[in-house]
Amino acid sequence: MDHPETLTEAACAVLNSPAPAEKVVLSHRYAAAWRDGGLGAIGSARPPERPARLAKPALKDPRDMPRRRGAGSLANRIALLHAVAHIELNAIDLAWDLIARFAAPDLPRAFFDDWVAVASQEATHHALVSARLAALGSAYGDLPAHDGLWQAAQGTAHDLLARLAIVPLVLEARGLDVTPEMIEKLRRQEDAASVAALETIYREEVEHVAAGERWFRFECARRGLDPVETYRELVRRYHRGGLKPPFNRAARDKAGFAAAFYENV
Numbered sequence: 001m002d003h004p005e006t007l008t009e010a011a012c013a014v015l016n017s018p019a020p021a022e023k024v025v026l027s028h029r030y031a032a033a034w035r036d037g038g039l040g041a042i043g044s045a046r047p048p049e050r051p052a053r054l055a056k057p058a059l060k061d062p063r064d065m066p067r068r069r070g071a072g073s074l075a076n077r078i079a080l081l082h083a084v085a086h087i088e089l090n091a092i093d094l095a096w097d098l099i100a101r102f103a104a105p106d107l108p109r110a111f112f113d114d115w116v117a118v119a120s121q122e123a124t125h126h127a128l129v130s131a132r133l134a135a136l137g138s139a140y141g142d143l144p145a146h147d148g149l150w151q152a153a154q155g156t157a158h159d160l161l162a163r164l165a166i167v168p169l170v171l172e173a174r175g176l177d178v179t180p181e182m183i184e185k186l187r188r189q190e191d192a193a194s195v196a197a198l199e200t201i202y203r204e205e206v207e208h209v210a211a212g213e214r215w216f217r218f219e220c221a222r223r224g225l226d227p228v229e230t231y232r233e234l235v236r237r238y239h240r241g242g243l244k245p246p247f248n249r250a251a252r253d254k255a256g257f258a259a260a261f262y263e264n265v
């Protein structure tokens with residue numbers, strides 16, 4: 001699909017491209033095309049069950065990942081940045097998958113505008129962190145990575161509400177909780193460029209959680225469901241590990257994600 005003509009075809013083209021650098025380039029290209037009207041219609045192209053990936057990094061079960069402590073050495077700093085690069089690559093695919101999988105004629109244009117903007121920001125995030133890995137003499141793919149994010153995606157592939165509850169409102173919200181500590185570790189290493197990359201990510205992830213909250217409420221309203229009760233029920237059903245406090249209340253508040261959703265689930 002060299003020249004997608006609809007938004008869902010564009011989403012599938014990113015999902016079906018194995019090389020991370022190509023996912024980044026295409027995400028920016030299609031986001032610009034969507035904004036400029038170059039992708040006229042939503043269309044109805046179906047996403048693959050799993051996005052295309054290169055042979056590396058090797059994917060492991062989350063339980064089999066090697067432990068890392070702190071970012072006290074260069075190797076640990078590379079491990080931290082590699083883990084973030086992997087999350088951001090998954091985030092690119094998750095945004096396009098959301099668009100293609102749940103595209104429906106009765107969703108407003110603003111829904112697609114939001115998730116296309118998210119996809120483009122995730123592409124920037126992956127590129128920022130990959131550039132830091134390169135500067136430190138490493139590259140995305142050099143270390144193993146875990147498959148937890150795509151497992152979460154597959155577990156919620158049948159329902160937009162479940163997907164929104166688990167991806168932006170559990171996983172991306174969790175990113176807001178843990179990123180300040182990563183930034184502090186990198187600051188102690190005097191790695192100002194990596195600090196700057198993670199600060200950009202942290203700032204923009206607030207918007208992703210905000211978009212998740214907005215569209216979760218929208219979909220609950222359409223189905224006549226109470227958002228807080230529905231979220232708590234979906235988390236219990238689809239996120240068996242439970243939510244991990246402490247929560248970053250300030251960042252979650254900034255995203256408009258009220259504590260009533262996530263406290264004491």
Ligand SMILES: [Fe+2]
Binds near residue numbers: 121122125
């Ligand atoms: Fe991101």
Ligand SMILES: [Fe+2]
Binds near residue numbers: 118122172205
């Ligand atoms: Fe995100």
